[in-house]
Amino acid sequence: MLNIDYRDARPIYEQVAGGIEDMVVHGVYAADEQLPSVRQLAAELSINPNTIQRAFALLESKGVIYSVKGRGNFVSADGASVRDRRLAEISAQLRALAKAARALGADDRLIAGWVLEEEGNT
Amino acid sequence: MLNIDYRDARPIYEQVAGGIEDMVVHGVYAADEQLPSVRQLAAELSINPNTIQRAFALLESKGVIYSVKGRGNFVSADGASVRDRRLAEISAQLRALAKAARALGADDRLIAGWVLEEEGNT
Amino acid sequence: MLNIDYRDARPIYEQVAGGIEDMVVHGVYAADEQLPSVRQLAAELSINPNTIQRAFALLESKGVIYSVKGRGNFVSADGASVRDRRLAEISAQLRALAKAARALGADDRLIAGWVLEEEGNT
C-alpha cells in the first residue's frame, strides 16, 4: 500500500491521499485510529512534508480524517462509509461517460458490454 | 458549439480542440472542408491566436485535421472514424472505472444499472 | 502527371516544379520545347498564378528551364541530364541517411537490405 508512482500524471499529494483512503476502506485503519505523523510519512516515502500535509488537508476536506492540533491526525469515518462515498463518485463518473458514449451513438447493450467484460481490459 | 469555459480545469486549447472534434463528429465539417482561420477563431472567441494555433496543432497530431501553409486548416478524417476513436477512449475509461468499482465490492448488476439509467444523471 | 496534393506537406510551388521536372525527365517535353504559359497552367490547376511563377523561377534557378521575356518558358536541358542531376541529389540523401543509420549501429548488410527489398515498402 501507499506506493507512489512518479510517472503517474496525478500529483503526488493526490496519490498519497488516495492511498490512505484505500487503507481506510480496506480496514487497515479503523475509525478514530491515529495515522502516522506528517514527518514520519514524509521520511518513509522520501517526500516533502508539505506534500504530505497537503494530502492530509485534502482528506480532511473530504471528511475522511480529522486533525487535532498537537496530537495528530485521526480517521473520522469507518471504512464502509468511505467506500460508499467512493462508489457514489465512481457511479457519477460512469454515468457521465455512458451519457457521452450515447451521444456518440453507442447503444446500451454495447456500453453494458464494456463494463461487464472481465477480461481484455487495457 | 465551441463554448469555452474558463472555470473548467482543462486548458483552453484542449477545450477548443475538443469542440472542433465534436463538430467533425457531428458532421458540421465534412472531410477536406476548410476550417475557420486561426486568426478568425481567435477573434470570435476572444482568445490569443497562439492558443488556437496550439489547438490546431493538437488536432493535427491526432490526425483529425491537416494544415497547408498559406491556405488554411482542413478536416482530414471523416466523422465516423473520429467517433470510433473517441468511443474507444471512452470504452477504456469505462472499463477502468468498472474495474475500480468491482475492487470496492460493487457487483456487475449494480454497475450495469448505473450506466443504463436514463434519468438521475448529475 | 502534375497532380497537386494539397494534403502534402510540401509547398505547392515545389510540387508543381517537381511535376514539370518529372515530365522533362520522362520526355514529355524535349529540349527547347515551350512549356504552357503561367496563366494557362494556373487556370488548369486552379492555382494562383504567383505560385506557378514561383515554380518556374525555381526551375530556372536549377537550370531546367529558361524564360524569354514576352515569349514564354522553354526547357533548357534534355531529360537525361536532368535525370542525372536528380539521381545525384538522391544519392547524396541516401548517403546521408546511411551515415546516420550507421551512427545508430546499423551495419552495412542491414542498410543494403532496406534499399534492395522490392516489396514490403511502407
Place this chain on the structure above:
Amino acid sequence: MLNIDYRDARPIYEQVAGGIEDMVVHGVYAADEQLPSVRQLAAELSINPNTIQRAFALLESKGVIYSVKGRGNFVSADGASVRDRRLAEISAQLRALAKAARALGADDRLIAGWVLEEEGNT
C-alpha cells in the same frame, strides 16, 4: 552535443528535441534520469523557455520523456527502444528514396554502392 544551428531550416524546438533524443540514444541519459530543467536549458542555450518547453512537449508526445509537475522532466524510454524507432524511420526514408531512384532508372547495384561507400560523403 545539443548544438543549435540558426541557419538550419528545421525549427529550433525540433533541433533541441532531436539533440536530447540523440543523447538518450547514446546513453548520456539513462532511463528515469532527470533532464536539465526548462529554465536551465533555456539559459544555457540562450533560447526562450517556451521554445524549450515545446521541445519537451514533443519528446513527451513521442514517449521519450515524461514530465512531473513541480519536479522536472525524466527519461522514460531506454536508449535501445528509442534507437530502434529512429532506425525504423530512417529505413522508411531510405526505402522511399531507393524507390524514387529506381523509378529514374538506377539499378540495385548502383543504389547499394551509394549507401555502402565509406568515403566521399557530403
Place this chain on the structure above:
DNA sequence: GTGGTCTAGACCACG
C-alpha cells in the same frame, strides 16, 4: 490573406 515559429513576460499548480 494563410499557418508556423520565436520571444518576452506573466500567472498558476506542484514540491
Place this chain on the structure above:
DNA sequence: GTGGTCTAGACCACT
C-alpha cells in the same frame, strides 16, 4: 525551485 498555460507582439514562408 519545477513544469504548464496564456497573452502580446513580432517575423517568416506560402498562396
